Amino acid sequence: HIKKRGIEVKIDEIPIDDPATYKLLAAGETVGVFQLESQGMRRAIAGMRPDRFEDIIALVALYRPGPMDNIPIYNAVKHGEQEPDYLHPLLEPILTETNGIIVYQEQVMQIAQVLSGYSLGEADLLRRAMGKKIAAEMEIQRARFVEGAVEQKVDKNQAGMIYDLVAKFANYGFNKSHAAAYALVAYQTAWLKANYPVEFLAGIMTLDLGNTDKLSDFRQEAVRMGIEVVPPSVNKSGVHFGVLDGKIVYAMGAIKGVGEQAVEHIVDVRGDEPFKDLGDFATRISPKVLNKRTIENLIAAGAFDELNPNRAQLLDGLDRIIGMAQRTEENKTSGQNDFFGGDNAPEPLILNPTDPWLPSERLQKEYAAVGFYISAHPLDEYRELFTKLRVQLWKDFERSVKAGSSAGRLAGTVTAKQERKTRTGNQMGIVRISDPTGQYEAVMFSETLNQCRDLLEPGQSVV
Structure with a gap:
């Protein structure tokens, strides 16, 4: 499509510091962007407000159960709301890029190398032992790690504490080269969306x-x-x-x-x-x-x-x-x-x-x-009335919920209805609803379902 405009894009040669791309990412406008389009990821990226490629790599690595608990800390340090904790001055060069948080397996290996004098081969064995959580091997490694750190003039207790923290992170640490490859494709699709x-x-x-x-x-x-x-x-x-x-x-x-x-x-x-x-x-x-x-x-x-x-x-x-x-x-x-x-x-x-x-x-x-309304919407003719009745469109409701609202009045045209039994044997209904700004689902339990069943046939419009 871009070529038809007489423009040749070499995707591997695009600038990695494009302001329009980071503006789109920081706003969380990542529908259709590889790796970054789920609702949760969009919230996470808007909170992070990335302004460099390394932020995207970190987000890809952190956005998993467990590590994602560290996203708020990463963001707070990034935005100057919190001081980073580098655990030890020797580790600052390794952890500066990730705002004091151990994110990658490569960082685990570097910490062992810098703090305890591991060779890279030994550090890889440490990483594997931590990942597999083999208790006997972990104890051997702990002794080796602390001993090496003490030789580097690190306090023994502090060395033990750092080992325990590193072990905790290593358990779900992500391979940085893997995250970087994903982040690059994410950035490239975001760049295309921002520019074309x-x-x-x-x-x-x-x-x-x-x-x-x-x-x-x-x-x-x-x-x-x-x-x-x-x-x-x-x-x-x-x-x-x-x-x-x-x-x-x-x-x-x-x-x-x-x-x-x-x-x-x-x-x-x-x-x-x-x-x-x-x-x-x-x-x-x-x-x-x-x-x-x-x-x-x-x-x-x-x-x-x-x-x-x-x-x-x-x-x-x-x-x-x-x-x-x-x-x-x-x-x-x-x-x-x-x-x-x-x-x-x-x-x-x-x-x-x-x-x-x-x-x-x-x-x-x-x-x-x-599969959806394309030339118009059944609710188009009611727009003025909705304003008077304080009925929100789906997109406005989404925004108000993000801003802290707990309820709202919506309107929509029913497009599908399913009924099923709950674990207690009662009927529940799942209704798919469309309005001019999107589609959503509403769940209702037996009492509401019995009262409203006749209104919920596909094609009916309801408030």
Whole structure:
């Protein structure tokens, strides 16, 4: 995508100190960024506010059960709110980079080398013994470590205390070279997102072509970043997500029930000439490649809207569209070109007058085909009312919870409902809900479920 703009990016040669990238990381805006996109990781990186590559390496190594308890200390030292504890002056050069915390296995080896005169081979045996927690071996190593430290003029008790701390950290210490490799790919994806957001999001949406939940999240991220996502279109879309005039073009290959082969066929017969109308489309496609179900899903997703925005009429006339495609193909096979008339213009395709679907029905069918609402949202018409009723949108609610709020009033359109039994045998419900800013789940127990079950059918909108 970037190449199409005439820009050549050599990803291994990008600057490692790009201000835009660190600004994006420090804000926790890492949806789609390798290793850094989970909710917890986004909170952790926003708290750390990284401004150098070493911070990313440390975060990758620390963000695991156990070590993550040290993230607040790392951040406090980094931001000057706390003094680092280097355990001993000899260890300061080893622990400065990680703000006084032992993070990496390599640091464990360096500490043994500097403080107790270990060779690197011996230090590696120490690291392995600590990692495996073999008690007998640990005692032998403890004696060796303390003895070596005393020779370096370290107090015996302090040496024992340092050994115990090192052993505790070594147990879950991470290999720095491993963390650095992960951190580099994380930085590279963050750099792409910070500098080429449209192309980056189009790329990762293609990567998750079949994952509706991810596509919904990435589309919301595009909206948050002010990037328009153009709905699928037989005249603009391809198998994969595209980029056009600074916008993301939704992939026809991401529509449910529309296979790659069908989309490739549409793109192939379209060539450089967009379809003028439905008749033009019907006479160019092969009904052997595009079946009724495929075209039905393309209609529901809005892929024909620029040829005819009345999706109900298109669905009603589906047999005519397929029929015309079949007649054209039969005539081509038998060599009857007079079907087109003298000027090679396709015959017009006349559909019966049909009332358009109501907005709610139109959006429900779109949801079924795409996996989320793309052209509009059932709640759009209630926005003003929500302000009066103090109903929050999901994104605003998320923000208020982060700021300390414990409750809120939300609205949403039900998209799915599951009922299951709890361990005590009572019924509970899990309802998937969508609003214009995202999708979320609500859990309810038997009493609420019994009261509200009828309201919770897919397509219903509730407060």
